[in-house]
Each structure stands twice: as structure tokens, then as C-alpha cells.
Amino acid sequence: MDVRDGPVLVLQRIRTLLETLITDEQIDRLSIRGMGIGIPGPVEFRSGEPVSPPIMPGWHRFRVRAFFENAYACPVYVDNDVNVLALGERWAGLGQGFNDSLFVKVGTGIGCGIISGGRIYRGADGSAGDIGHISVTDDDVVCRCGNVGCLEAVAGGAALSRIAQEAAQRKKSTALREMLKERGELSASDLSGAIERGDPVATRIIREAGARIGRTLAGLVNFYNPQLIVLGGGVVQTGNLFLASIREAVYRRSLPLATAHLVIQESVLGDRAGVIGAAAMVLEELLHIDPLNAQGKFGARAYGVFDTETRSQESYTA
Amino acid sequence: MDVRDGPVLVLQRIRTLLETLITDEQIDRLSIRGMGIGIPGPVEFRSGEPVSPPIMPGWHRFRVRAFFENAYACPVYVDNDVNVLALGERWAGLGQGFNDSLFVKVGTGIGCGIISGGRIYRGADGSAGDIGHISVTDDDVVCRCGNVGCLEAVAGGAALSRIAQEAAQRKKSTALREMLKERGELSASDLSGAIERGDPVATRIIREAGARIGRTLAGLVNFYNPQLIVLGGGVVQTGNLFLASIREAVYRRSLPLATAHLVIQESVLGDRAGVIGAAAMVLEELLHIDPLNAQGKFGARAYGVFDTETRSQESYTA
Numbered sequence: 001m002d003v004r005d006g007p008v009l010v011l012q013r014i015r016t017l018l019e020t021l022i023t024d025e026q027i028d029r030l031s032i033r034g035m036g037i038g039i040p041g042p043v044e045f046r047s048g049e050p051v052s053p054p055i056m057p058g059w060h061r062f063r064v065r066a067f068f069e070n071a072y073a074c075p076v077y078v079d080n081d082v083n084v085l086a087l088g089e090r091w092a093g094l095g096q097g098f099n100d101s102l103f104v105k106v107g108t109g110i111g112c113g114i115i116s117g118g119r120i121y122r123g124a125d126g127s128a129g130d131i132g133h134i135s136v137t138d139d140d141v142v143c144r145c146g147n148v149g150c151l152e153a154v155a156g157g158a159a160l161s162r163i164a165q166e167a168a169q170r171k172k173s174t175a176l177r178e179m180l181k182e183r184g185e186l187s188a189s190d191l192s193g194a195i196e197r198g199d200p201v202a203t204r205i206i207r208e209a210g211a212r213i214g215r216t217l218a219g220l221v222n223f224y225n226p227q228l229i230v231l232g233g234g235v236v237q238t239g240n241l242f243l244a245s246i247r248e249a250v251y252r253r254s255l256p257l258a259t260a261h262l263v264i265q266e267s268v269l270g271d272r273a274g275v276i277g278a279a280a281m282v283l284e285e286l287l288h289i290d291p292l293n294a295q296g297k298f299g300a301r302a303y304g305v306f307d308t309e310t311r312s313q314e315s316y317t318a
Numbered sequence: 319m320d321v322r323d324g325p326v327l328v329l330q331r332i333r334t335l336l337e338t339l340i341t342d343e344q345i346d347r348l349s350i351r352g353m354g355i356g357i358p359g360p361v362e363f364r365s366g367e368p369v370s371p372p373i374m375p376g377w378h379r380f381r382v383r384a385f386f387e388n389a390y391a392c393p394v395y396v397d398n399d400v401n402v403l404a405l406g407e408r409w410a411g412l413g414q415g416f417n418d419s420l421f422v423k424v425g426t427g428i429g430c431g432i433i434s435g436g437r438i439y440r441g442a443d444g445s446a447g448d449i450g451h452i453s454v455t456d457d458d459v460v461c462r463c464g465n466v467g468c469l470e471a472v473a474g475g476a477a478l479s480r481i482a483q484e485a486a487q488r489k490k491s492t493a494l495r496e497m498l499k500e501r502g503e504l505s506a507s508d509l510s511g512a513i514e515r516g517d518p519v520a521t522r523i524i525r526e527a528g529a530r531i532g533r534t535l536a537g538l539v540n541f542y543n544p545q546l547i548v549l550g551g552g553v554v555q556t557g558n559l560f561l562a563s564i565r566e567a568v569y570r571r572s573l574p575l576a577t578a579h580l581v582i583q584e585s586v587l588g589d590r591a592g593v594i595g596a597a598a599m600v601l602e603e604l605l606h607i608d609p610l611n612a613q614g615k616f617g618a619r620a621y622g623v624f625d626t627e628t629r630s631q632e633s634y635t636a
Contacts, residue, residue, distance in 0.1 A: 042575050051575055100442055102329055112541065113381070116434050123543025124418055127575040133538040135571050145573070216537070219452040223430065223538055225441025253453050255447040257360050 003040065006058040011067050034286045035068055035076045036278030038084030040109075042127050048078035051126070054144050055109070059084075077281050079276065081105075083120050084127060085267075086113025086283075088277030089230050095267040098228040102220070103267075104131070104241075106213065107233035108157040119284075130155060134216055136305065151216050155209040157235045159187040163205055173201035192238035203241065210242045214249020221254040232267035261282070321358065324376040328383050336390075345572075353386050353394045354596030356402030360445050366396035373427070374461050395599050399423075399592065401438050402449060403585075404431025405602075406595030407548045411587040416546040420538070421585075422449070424531065424560075425551035426475040432542070450474060453533055457488045469534050473527040475553045478506040481523055491519035510556035521559065528560045532567020539572040539580065550585035585588070598613070 001010055006269050012139040024027065041053020048065025050056060068076040087104035089095035095103070095115060110132035114121040122128050132152035133145050143153035153159055165186075167173050169179040175194040194202035229250070236242060247264050254262070267273055284291045287291065321327055340347065345460020366383025368374060386394040403419035407413035413421070421431040428450035432439040440446050450470035451463050454527060461471035471477055482505075483493050486498040493512040498504050512520035535547065547568070554560060565582050574581070585591060601607045 100439075105365060114541075116439065121434065123576070124545035124580070125543055125575050125578060127541035127573060128541065130540050130543075130573055130576065131537075133573055134540050135533060147571070219449075219534070219537065221444065222448050222452050222539055223432075223541070225443055225446035225448075227442035252393075253465070255445060255448055255451055257443050258441070258448065260443060262442070 003056045003059070007062040007064065007067075015068075017073060027132035029072070032072055032073050032074050034282035035072065036084065037064060037068070037076065037078045037280055038081035038274055039078060040066065040081045042130065042237055043078055043080045045077075045079055045122055045126050045221060048076060052173065070117065075282075075286055077285050079120070079281060079307045080111070080113075080126070080129070081115040082111035083111075083122065083275035085232060085273045086115055086230075086277065087120055087280045088269055088273035088275070089267060090115050090118070090277075091230075091280040092276045093267060093273055094230050094263075094265050095228060099225075100224070100226050101230065102217075102226050102275075103222070103230045103231035103232065104213075106231065106235040109151045109263065110156045110213070110233075114222075115195065120281075121185060131216060131220065147192040152189025155212040157188045157233075160191060160205065160235065161186055164188075164191050164194075164202070167201050167205065173199050175199035176202060184290045186207055189238050192241075195241060205241050206238070206254045209235075211249045214246040215253055217246065218253035219303065221250060221258050225258045227261060227263065229264045230267050232270070232273065234265055237270075244300055262307075267308070321374045322379070324382040325385075326384065326552065329382065333386075333389060347390070350390055350392050352392050352600035352601040353390065354402065355382060355386070355394065355396045356399035356592055356596055357382065358394060358399045361396055361398045363395075363444050364398055366394060367466065373377055374556075375632075389522050390496055393600075393604055393605050397438070397445070397599060398429070398431075398447070398476060400429035400431040401440065402595035402599060403550060403591045404430075404433055404548075404592035405438055405598045406587055406593070407585060408436070408595075408599040410594045412548050412581075412583050412592055413546060415571045416544075418542070418544050419546035419548065420535075420542070420544050421548045421550065421591075422531075422535065423551035424474065424549065424553040428470045428474045428551075429529070430538075439597075449534060454530055469530060473530040475506045475551075477507060478523065478527055479504055479630075480511050480519070480554065482506075485519050485523065491517050493517035493519060507556050510559075513557065513559060524556070524560050525563045528563025529567045529582075532564040533571055535564065536568045536571035539568060543576045545579060545581065547580070547582045548585050549582065550588070550591065554584055555588075564602050609633065 001013055039050055041056050042051045042154060044051050049061050049063060050059045053059050064078050065076045082103065082105050085105060089103050095101050100116045101120045103110050110130040112131045114129050131145060133143065133150045135149045137149040137154055138150045140148045141153045142148055143150035164176055165180060165185065168186060170174040171177060173194065175197045176186060177198065179190050179194065191202045191206055231243060231246065242264055250264060251259055269276065297298055319331060321328055334548050357368055359374050360369045362369050367379050367381060372378050380502050382396050383394045387451065400421065403423060413419050413523040417436045419433045423429050424587060430449045432447050450462065451465060451468045451624055453467045454469045455467040455472055458466045458467055459471045461468035471529065482494055483498060486494040487505060489495060491512065493515045494517065497508050497512065508519045509524055518594045549561060549564065550630060568582060569577055587594065
């Protein structure tokens with residue numbers, strides 16, 4: 001699905017998929033007690049509505065919550081996708097046991113979910129964690145947000161794809177040039193393919209992007225002093241060099257006291273963090289379950305939703 | 319007093335002053351229920367000990383809490399001075415009613431106190447808010463922390479003093495040159511004196527420093543989405559141009575959603591924020607009073623400590 005098709009088409013499609021799931025799995029509609037939804041853009045959590053999401057034309061103030069609440073007669077919670085991912089990591093991934101942590105997603109764009117005192121921190125207007133548009137360079141690279149020099153515009157997945165294609169077109173890299181000829185376009189993962197073939201230009205591009213992100217995170221480490229940073233998203237999955245470059249820059253540019261116990265790791269949940277996080281959001285909001293005290297009867301495992309081996313029905317219905 | 323005299327001399331001096339106060343004001347020792355202390359460096363809040371404070375040689379791991387607890391037989395709370403200032407603003411200054419706010423102090427150094435959900439946020443190791451050492455330039459300006467290109471090293475009070483003296487010595491500014499001849503050295507407040515005399519070099523120096531701080535705060539606004547930023551400290555008091563330059567950079571470089579309701583103001587409490595904050599810290603920690611619900615019987619005013627008109631005894635004893 002493409003979110004640019006607009007909310008009506010996309011949400012109708014999701015509803016159709018839900019109906020198929022309910023029929024195929026013979027789910028009792030009354031057992032659907034709540035729904036959790038993540039959206040790739042800023043969301044006003046209170047109303048469950050996207051607010052001027054840059055990559056989602058037509059979605060501004062669309063009543064996503066109301067759409068599903070009307071259809072399923074259960075409470076619906078809508079949040080930014082990176083917050084949902086951070087919550088998933090908090091409940092069932094590397095974030096378990098960490099009260100102050102960051103989840104950084106480097107995909108097409110760059111975003112950050114903030115855990116403060118064990119809970120999602122959303123800020124005054126729900127836009128907290130929007131680190132992709134922090135200014136990192138005086139170069140006049142125009143960002144999709146309209147500003148120049150944003151982190152996302154020089155180190156996000158879309159930027160890497162553009163930089164790789166430029167390098168190929170300018171004949172700076174034979175490996176990238178061959179790949180571009182073959183496929184017609186290049187993505188961030190093609191860079192890791194070129195690195196595996198020993199291409200120095202691709203290596204430099206990934207290293208520089210990692211260093212840019214790392215320097216930005218170093219500043220946030222000084223400010224926020226988290227115990228843990230989990231990195232996820234498509235670009236992070238391209239290989240170890242990217243992660244190593246980020247790590248190196250964070251440890252070099254942060255204060256010693258702030259990095260003494262800091263852990264920086266790649267997400268182990270991967271794509272499943274979103275499903276788990278959406279379910280966790282419902283549990284937290286609807287049942288007021290606190291992950292800090294989620295043990296025994298009210299623990300995550302007691303609900304069976306976060307069993308990473310056997311996916312139970314609840315993981316879909318919630 | 320100079321903190322560089324070391325903890326023994328400084329704390330003994332403070333004790334002598336306290337004893338004088340107790341005698342002069344005829345304070346009943348048993349009425350001293352707690353003490354709050356702010357220190358210009360990183361503090362491990364749990365133990366009440368400074369941890370490698372850059373401008374306080376000899377203070378590392380000195381048992382400040384124990385020193386006063388032994389002398390006065392009451393609970394003692396020790397925190398970073400900027401956190402204490404932020405708490406003062408939260409209880410009795412501009413921060414009243416704001417749950418997610420920042421207090422930024424620009425003095426000799428630059429620091430930030432973070433209020434999250436109405437409480438001081440200290441981070442994993444107590445170093446949260448140490449924004450003075452965020453890397454802001456590739457220039458190799460050495461900072462007192464040992465790193466290069468730190469915000470504090472290009473825009474803090476000590477840096478402004480150095481930059482002003484260089485401008486005077488290199489004969490770039492007549493006004494600064496004359497001031498340097500008169501006084502032998504220049505401070506940040508001399509820059510505002512030169513600005514009043516219409517000096518373009520001093521104007522540029524203050525403008526650039528404000529813009530540097532503003533660009534850094536813009537990144538933190540994107541990340542943290544606060545409702546309020548309160549600016550305090552000696553350099554902020556030098557004049558409107560500095561504050562205007564900071565504001566301009568924050569609003570220009572932050573996301574529209576994050577600045578829609580953002581308020582940026584100069585502290586109204588000034589030097590009194592520290593005394594109030596130290597008292598508030600004791601109330602919060604000892605009596606578990608929540609500023610969010612501090613009304614009526616348990617409200618700040620009920621204790622008389624934050625009455626800004628008449629300073630009651632309690633404001634000293636607490």
C-alpha cells in the first residue's frame with residue numbers, strides 16, 4: 001500500500017484486510033477490546049489525528065481514530081509509528097527494564113521514539129522525537145520539510161539513494177554504476193551490496209551518513225542521558241558499517257559521564273516491534289498497565305500477546 | 319567564594335554563614351527539616367556527590383550530602399545548579415503550570431534543566447541537560463572539557479569574554495579596545511556596553527553567539543517539544559539582542575508543529591530561582607509534594623516559602 005493514495009483508500013483497504021482476518025481466524029468481534037495504530041507522521045495523540053504529515057498528502061486532521069471506532073465499537077489509539085516501535089522495544093525487545101531510552105528509526109526518513117520513566121514521551125504538541133529535521137549542515141540540501149540542511153536530507157534512506165545515484169551517474173563508482181544500469185535506480189541497500197564488493201565510494205557514503213547521525217545522537221545523549229539507544233529501520237539493516245559509524249561518533253562526541261553505561265544496539269524485533277508496540281499501546285492506555293510493574297497476572301506474557309515464539313490471536317486483535 | 323578553593327574550605331565557609339544566620343535570626347535548630355543544595359557541575363543525585371565537575375577541582379565524589387547531614391541532623395539533597403534553577407522556575411517562576419519545559423542557563427558555561435511531566439528529569443547517570451558540550455562547529459576551539467567545537471566554547475560567557483578581548487587586541491573594535499585598556503580584561507557584559515555605544519563588532523559577536531545557542535535549542539525543540547524555554551544566567555541578562563538572536567534561530571530552525579505554542583522567555587526570578595528551587599527540591603523529595611497538585615493546604619504559598627514579596631524565615635531554613 002502507498003499512504004499517498006490518501007486516507008479513504010488506505011483505511012478502507014486496511015478494513016477489508018481486518019474483515020478477512022476476522023473471518024479466516026473465526027474471531028469473535030466482541031473479543032476485540034481495542035486497536036492500536038501507528039502512522040508515519042506527526043499525530044495529535046489526544047484526538048488520534050495526523051497533523052500535517054509531510055509524506056502523507058490528504059491525511060491532515062483525518063479522523064483515523066473515529067474511522068475505526070465507528071467500525072469496530074472499541075477504543076482506538078493512534079500514534080506516530082516511531083513511538084509505537086519504541087513501545088514495542090520497551091515491552092518485548094531490548095528496551096525491557098530500561099526506563100529512559102531512545103528508539104531511533106533510520107528508514108526513508110529519520111525519527112526517534114522517546115521513553116521517559118518507562119512511558120512514551122510525546123511532548124507538548126505530540127511532535128517530540130522528530131529528529132530528522134534537526135539542522136546538521138550549512139549545505140543547501142533541500143529537505144521535503146521545506147527547510148535546508150536537515151539530518152534526514154543528508155543521511156536518511158531517500159538521501160542515501162540520491163547520493164548513490166549521483167555517484168553512479170558521475171562515474172565515481174564502477175560498482176554503483178553497474179548496479180544502476182541493471183536496476184534503473186539505487187537504494188540504500190544497494191550501497192551495502194557495493195560495500196560487499198569492496199567499493200570505496202559506497203563505503204565512504206555509508207560512513208559519512210552514520211557519522212552525521214552519530215553526531216546528532218551525541219548531542220541528544222548529552223541532553224537526555226539515556227540508558228539505551230535502539231536503532232532500527234531499513235537503512236540500519238544494511239550492514240554493520242552503518243551501525244559502527246553511528247556508535248563511533250556517539251561515543252567520541254558525548255560526555256564521558258553520559259556514555260559510561262550507555263548501550264547502543266540494533267533492534268532484535270525488527271518489523272515485529274510495530275505490531276507489539278501497537279498492542280502494548282492499547283494495554284497501557286485502556287487497561288492502565290504499567291510496563292514497569294508488568295509481571296505475573298498483569299504481565300505482558302500473561303496476556304500471551306508478546307510471546308515471540310507462538311503468535312497468539314491476541315497479537316492481531318489487540 | 320571561589321569553588322576552586324576546594325570542598326573543605328568552601329563548605330566550611332557555608333557552614334559558618336549558616337551558623338551566623340541561625341544565631342542572628344534566632345532559628346530553632348529543630349525547625350530545620352531539610353536542606354537543598356545546588357552545585358555548578360554534574361551530580362549523582364542518589365548519593366549527593368559531584369562527579370568529575372570540570373570547573374571544580376578536588377570536588378569529585380566529595381560527600382557533600384554527608385557533610386551537612388552530619389552537621390544538621392536533617393535530610394540533605396544535592397543536585398546540579400541548573401536543575402535547582404529549573405525547579406525554582408517550575409514552582410514560583412514562569413514554569414508554573416508547564417509540565418514539559420527547559421531552563422537554559424547561559425553564564426560562564428551553558429547548561430539546561432529539564433522538566434518532564436512536572437518533575438526534574440535527570441537521566442540515567444544524572445547528567446541530563448549538559449548541553450554546553452554539544453558539538454556545534456568543526457572549528458578546533460578547545461573546550462575546558464577537553465573536546466573541541468563545544469557550544470560552551472564558542473557561545474558561553476567565558477568564550478564571549480575571550481572573543482571580545484581578541485577583537486580588542488586585534489584592533490577590530492575601538493569601543494572594546496578602550497574598555498580593555500581601562501579594565502585590563504573584558505566580560506560578556508562589556509559587550510552589551512559596547513553595543514549600547516553602537517559598536518558593530520560587539521553586535522556581531524553577541525548576534526552570532528545567540529544564533530549558535532538558538533540553533534542548538536532548535537534541535538532540542540524538535541527532539542523534546544517543550545511548552546516553554548526559560549533563559550537565565552549572566553549572559554542572558556546582558557541585553558535584548560542576545561535573547562532576540564536566540565529566539566529568532568529557534569523559531570526559524572524548529573518544526574512548525576513544535577513551535578506553534580512554544581514560549582521563550584527570560585527568567586523573572588533571576589538569582590532567586592536558585593534559593594526557591596533548593597527549597598522546592600526538599601519539599602518534593604522529603605514531603606513528596608507534587609507541584610502539579612500543589613494547591614491549598616499543600617500548595618507552595620501555604621508554606622510561605624515562595625512568597626516573592628515577603629521573604630519568610632522558611633525560605634532560608636528550607
